[in-house]
Amino acid sequence: MTADLAAVAADAYPRVVARLIRxxxxxxxxxxxxxxxxxxxxxRWPREGVPANPGGWLMTVARNCAVDVLRRGSVExxxxxxxxxxxxxxxxxxxxxxxxxxxxxxLRLIFTCCHPxxxxxxxxxxxxxxxxxxxxxxxxxxxxxxxxxxxxxxxxAKRKIVEARIPYRVPTGPALAERLPGVLAVLYLLxxxxxxxxxxxxxxxxxxxxARLLRRLMPGQSEVSALxxxxxxxxxxxxxxxxxxxxLLSLERQDRSLxxxxxxxxxxxxxxxxxxxxxxxxxxxxxACHATAPSPPETDWPExxxxxxxxxxxxxxxxxxxxRAVAHGYAYGPRAGLAMLARARSGGGLHxxxxxxxxxxxxxxxxxxxxxxxxxxxxxxxxxxxxxxRRALLDRAEENAR
Amino acid sequence: xxxxxxxxxDAQPDTDRSDLPDIEAWVAQNDAQGRRxxxxxxxxESVATTVxxxxxxxxxxxxxxxxxxEVIVGFDLLxxxxxxxxxxxxxxxxxxxxxxxxxxxxxxxxx
Numbered sequence: 001m002t003a004d005l006a007a008v009a010a011d012a013y014p015r016v017v018a019r020l021i022r023x024x025x026x027x028x029x030x031x032x033x034x035x036x037x038x039x040x041x042x043x044r045w046p047r048e049g050v051p052a053n054p055g056g057w058l059m060t061v062a063r064n065c066a067v068d069v070l071r072r073g074s075v076e077x078x079x080x081x082x083x084x085x086x087x088x089x090x091x092x093x094x095x096x097x098x099x100x101x102x103x104x105x106x107l108r109l110i111f112t113c114c115h116p117x118x119x120x121x122x123x124x125x126x127x128x129x130x131x132x133x134x135x136x137x138x139x140x141x142x143x144x145x146x147x148x149x150x151x152x153x154x155x156x157a158k159r160k161i162v163e164a165r166i167p168y169r170v171p172t173g174p175a176l177a178e179r180l181p182g183v184l185a186v187l188y189l190l191x192x193x194x195x196x197x198x199x200x201x202x203x204x205x206x207x208x209x210x211a212r213l214l215r216r217l218m219p220g221q222s223e224v225s226a227l228x229x230x231x232x233x234x235x236x237x238x239x240x241x242x243x244x245x246x247x248l249l250s251l252e253r254q255d256r257s258l259x260x261x262x263x264x265x266x267x268x269x270x271x272x273x274x275x276x277x278x279x280x281x282x283x284x285x286x287x288a289c290h291a292t293a294p295s296p297p298e299t300d301w302p303e304x305x306x307x308x309x310x311x312x313x314x315x316x317x318x319x320x321x322x323x324r325a326v327a328h329g330y331a332y333g334p335r336a337g338l339a340m341l342a343r344a345r346s347g348g349g350l351h352x353x354x355x356x357x358x359x360x361x362x363x364x365x366x367x368x369x370x371x372x373x374x375x376x377x378x379x380x381x382x383x384x385x386x387x388x389x390r391r392a393l394l395d396r397a398e399e400n401a402r
Numbered sequence: 403x404x405x406x407x408x409x410x411x412d413a414q415p416d417t418d419r420s421d422l423p424d425i426e427a428w429v430a431q432n433d434a435q436g437r438r439x440x441x442x443x444x445x446x447e448s449v450a451t452t453v454x455x456x457x458x459x460x461x462x463x464x465x466x467x468x469x470x471x472e473v474i475v476g477f478d479l480l481x482x483x484x485x486x487x488x489x490x491x492x493x494x495x496x497x498x499x500x501x502x503x504x505x506x507x508x509x510x511x512x513x
Contacts, residue, residue: 117485164507165403167484175486 005045009038012055013133016062018105021112022168024066027158031130033065034058106131107170107217110210114183115166122157123186124193129154132206142193142200180218184227184280187211191231195238204235226280229270233287236263247395248388252296264291279315282307286327301331318349326359334366354384358393365400374400404439404508405488409476409497416499423496432480437491441478472502480505 013034020030037058051057113126121143128134128142140150160166171179187207194204211228218224240258243249271288274281286307293299308324321344329337341360350356361376377397384390432438447466454461466473475497482488485505492503 115485117489163509164505165484167486171486 005042005050008050008054008058009041010133012058013038014109014131015055015106016059017130017133018109019059020062020066021109022105023063024070025162025168027130027161029066029069033062033069036065037062104170106213108168110183110214111170111179112161112166112168114179114186115161116179116182117164117166118157118160120186120189122153123182124189125150125154126157127186127190127210128203128206131210134203134206138200138202142203180221180223183214184223187214187227188280191234195234201238204231204238207231208235222274222276223278223280225270226274226278226284229267229274229284230280230287232263232267232270233284233291236260236267236291242388245391246388248392250392251290256295259291267291277310279311282311282314286311299330301327305331318344318347318353319355321347322350322353322356322359326362329359329363329366334363337363338367352383354380354389354393357383358396361393361396361400365396370400374398403482403484403488405480405482405485406506406508407441407478407480407488407492407495408474408504408506409478409495410472410474410502410504412500412502413471415501419500422499423494425496428495432478432491437480437482437487439479439481441476443476444474446475447473475501 016034016037017030020033021027024030040061041054041058045051045054109131110127113130114123118126125139125143128139129136136150136154137147139154140147143150145153170176187210190210191204191207194201194207208228208231211224211231215221215224215228236259237251237254239260240254240256241249267284268288268291271281271284274284277285286304289300289304289307305324305327308320308327311320312324322341325337325341325344327337328340338360341356341363344350345356357376357380361373361380364376365373374397377393377400381390381393381397384393429438429441450465452463452466454463478495480488480491482491485507488505492498492505495503497503
């Protein structure tokens with residue numbers, strides 16, 4: 001019962017919020033009333049039983065709540081009159097939550113929360129809070145800030161949406177192509193927040209849920225499918241990424257029997273259906289190569305290196321250049337990798353980066369210069385971003401020092 | 403919805419100045435569509451005077467208060483449906499590339 005209720009709530013809450021925002025234009029009111037509807041469900045459903053249309057029930061309660069609040073506020077009377085749609089009439093019958101309109105509302109909500117006029121961190125936080133209904137305290141923990149700081153950040157973002165009049169809509173035409181990458185970047189950051197060693201694991205699952213939703217709402221967009229595939233393929237390794245002590249394990253040390261076969265199959269299916277290779281499509285193809293390799297030595301590194309070449313062409317970032325050098329190191333020998341890494345680091349942005357030092361250490365170790373490799377692993381450990389990462393690097397240093 | 407668009411210089415303008423939009427065409431088009439209510443170019447900041455009152459005393463200083471590389475060189479008052487429309491109007495302004503534009507909604511015209 002409680003689990004059912006939680007599932008219904010997780011599904012219905014953002015729909016209710018999305019529709020109320022469209023009706024009232026008031027983000028806080030919409031969230032408060034959706035919350036109130038959930039609270040009455042928790043109190044009444046266990047006694048009275050779950051209604052036949054739980055989503056519609058919640059929507060009706062939330063809408064009545066919004067009408068009540070607007071009626072109480074004298075300033076809002078004019079607005080209430082304008083929102084004649086807010087007053088339920090007998091003929092209308094119960095609310096429904098599964099029509100096309102709601103699909104549009106949710107998509108509008110995603111595009112509004114991810115509007116590029118908001119700071120990237122605010123976009124991620126707002127998405128978590130408003131679309132995923134993650135409590136503010138948990139969002140704050142993921143961003144390593146206090147709850148009151150996060151509350152202020154969310155309030156500021158919602159104020160900007162209203163006061164600068166960020167439109168509550170999905171852009172059309174060329175504007176959609178401009179805005180979609182921003183939405184995908186928010187989902188990617190959300191996933192990363194969940195996937196990092198010290199992150200909030202539930203956020204990775206939320207990112208997957210949102211990517212699924214977005215794909216259902218925008219089935220024709222190849223990069224949306226690619227992003228979902230990338231998430232699934234990476235998330236398939238979640239049970240194999242750490243050892244019993246919580247140390248991070250690199251791909252080649254993971255027990256592949258622990259990988260989630262269903263997630264991999266779904267990811268590979270999506271990759272097979274891609275019709276255009278954008279940045280996420282290429283990353284998904286790389287993840288697919290790793291997921292299908294029966295063992296580390298059987299990994300198709302030349303294929304992976306080719307995808308990185310293409311990725312570096314259309315989306316050159318220091319991290320892409322770094323991974324490209326590593327891939328070339330495995331495909332064409334450690335010296336080729338080191339040469340490429342040196343070029344990537346001369347471009348700036350990778351100086352003293354723990355991953356760059358670790359990559360150089362690994363390639364150096366494979367050349368056979370274990371003394372230098374050990375020193376580089378220690379150097380990488382000194383600047384590592386998380387404790388599990390640091391421990392893993394020190395282990396590698398010790399192996400090379402022996 | 404009214405937006406004040408501050409037209410500013412930028413330390414890192416776009417180096418590609420080919421096909422730079424024509425400012426007169428921009429003004430004519432947005433005036434005709436009722437999206438530009440008025441606008442003006444400002445005299446350089448060297449002509450500016452800063453006014454402050456501290457503890458009842460008037461303090462005047464020559465030029466802008468802070469040493470800044472980016473300065474406001476003009477403004478346009480826009481009337482747009484929403485921020486996206488204002489962004490589209492701003493992106494077509496030549497100073498979007500040669501400098502930067504800051505869009506600020508009027509505080510009381512939202513509701």
